[in-house]
Each structure stands twice: as C-alpha cells, then as structure tokens.
Amino acid sequence: DIVMTQSPLSLPVTPGEPASISCRSSQSLLHSNGYNYLDWYLQKPGQSPQRLINLGSHRASGVPDRFRGSGSGTDYTLQISRVEAEDVGVYYCMQTLEAPYSFGQGTKLEIK
Amino acid sequence: QVELLQSRGEVKKPGASVKVSCKASGYTFTSYGITWVRQAPGQGLEWMGWISPYSGNTNYAEKFQGRITMTTDTSSTTVYMEVGSLRSDDTAVYYCAKVGVPGTILGRGFYMDVWGKGTTVTVSS
Numbered sequence: 662d663i664v665m666t667q668s669p670l671s672l673p674v675t676p677g678e679p680a681s682i683s684c685r686s687s688q689s690l691l692h693s694n695g696y697n698y699l700d701w702y703l704q705k706p707g708q709s710p711q712r713l714i715n716l717g718s719h720r721a722s723g724v725p726d727r728f729r730g731s732g733s734g735t736d737y738t739l740q741i742s743r744v745e746a747e748d749v750g751v752y753y754c755m756q757t758l759e760a761p762y763s764f765g766q767g768t769k770l771e772i773k
Numbered sequence: 774q775v776e777l778l779q780s781r782g783e784v785k786k787p788g789a790s791v792k793v794s795c796k797a798s799g800y801t802f803t804s805y806g807i808t809w810v811r812q813a814p815g816q817g818l819e820w821m822g823w824i825s826p827y828s829g830n831t832n833y834a835e836k837f838q839g840r841i842t843m844t845t846d847t848s849s850t851t852v853y854m855e856v857g858s859l860r861s862d863d864t865a866v867y868y869c870a871k872v873g874v875p876g877t878i879l880g881r882g883f884y885m886d887v888w889g890k891g892t893t894v895t896v897s898s
Contacts, residue, residue: 761822762883
C-alpha cells in the first residue's frame with residue numbers, strides 16, 4: 662500500500678503571509694500518462710472535507726487562485742500565497758493512483 | 774444541486790453491526806461512484822472503499838475486507854454501508870462522498886467532489 666507523509670503537522674501562519682505544506686508518497690504517483698494522482702482536501706473546523714486540488718495541480722471550481730498545487734513523482738506541495746482567516750483547518754493530501762487510496766496524516770493550519 | 778444526505782448517528786455494542794445510508798440527489802445516480810471515508814475522534818481521514826451504483830462493483834480496503842459491505846438501491850438513489858463485528862476502535866464519523874469522474878470500476882483519479890455531512894457511529898458497551 663502507498664504511504665503518504667505530510668509535513669509539518671502543525672502550521673501557525675500570520676494572515677497575509679504565505680504557507681506551504683509538503684506531502685511525500687512511498688512510491689511515485691506519476692503515471693505513464695503524465696498525470697500525478699495526488700489530491701488535496703481541506704477540512705474546516707466542524708465540517709466535512711472539501712476538495713481543493715486534484716491531479717496534483719488542478720484547482721476545484723470555486724477554489725481561490727491563492728491555492729497552488731505542485732510537484733511530481735513522490736514529492737508534492739500545497740502553497741497558499743497569502744493566508745486568510747477562512748483558510749484555517751486541516752489539510753490532507755491523498756493518493757488516487759491505486760487502491761487502497763490513502764491520505765496523509767493531515768496538517769493543521771492555524772492563524773497566529 | 775448535488776447533495777448527499779446521510780443517516781443519523783448510531784450507538785452500538787461491540788460485536789454488533791451498523792448500516793449507514795447515504796441518499797444522493799441532484800445528479801445521475803448511476804453515473805458516479807460513491808466512496809466511504811471514516812474519521813476516528815481527533816484523527817485523520819481513512820479511505821474504506823468504493824462502490825459503483827451502476828454495476829454494484831466494489832473495492833474495499835483490505836483492512837475492512839470481510840467486515841464491510843457496500844450496496845446500492847437505484848430506485849431510492851441510496852448507497853448503504855454495513856460494518857459488522859464492531860469494535861470500540863470503529864467509533865468514528867463515517868462520510869460518504871460522490872466521486873467526480875464516471876466509472877463502473879474503481880480507477881485512477883477518482884477524487885471526491887461532494888461529501889455528506891457524516892454519520893457518527895459510537896461503539897460502546
């Protein structure tokens with residue numbers, strides 16, 4: 662099974678400052694078709710998770726462009742260019758290359 | 774709009790079974806699979822498995838093989854997941870989520886685009 666590892670697990674950020682979350686997979690998520698099967702989800706406090714990005718860098722409809730996904734192979738990054746108060750919550754990466762799909766442990770972003 | 778309405782929370786004793794439902798609306802039910810994800814208290818997300826409402830095909834995480842059963846009822850556009858032989862560590866919020874790409878066999882890239890609000894299952898003697 663593919664193991665997903667995120668860092669950091671806790672991320673205090675000052676509003677307006679950038680933030681970056683790393684996600685590493687135990688095997689490459691880059692398929693021969695050129696797609697990276699890596700998604701990002703955000704679970705805001707008291708809510709269900711919501712999709713931010715799929716296929717490594719494709720933002721979901723309605724997701725602000727301050728969120729950017731990048732990376733390939735086994736190393737991926739979610740960057741927020743300027744953190745806002747509404748961005749607090751736990752961010753999860755997830756691989757969808759092969760079953761069983763698997764999530765990272767989550768990174769809790771909080772406002773300083 | 775697309776909506777997934779989940780059943781109410783349940784309290785079960787160890788060794789019992791629980792059946793959680795997820796009623797879908799706002800889209801063509803048979804075109805998109807449903808994934809189940811659970812979250813233990815204070816913990817992260819855990820992928821449990823997937824079902825195609827069109828074909829009934831399932832794909833369960835090996836961890837849950839033999840203990841979970843996912844089914845669908847196309848007449849009521851409802852997906853069910855039954856978890857048997859409950860243990861205390863099955864206490865969790867169980868989410869259903871609609872997959873964003875069509876398919877009758879679990880493939881690559883089956884991201885979740887709409888989530889239910891979750892069903893809390895508490896296992897306690």
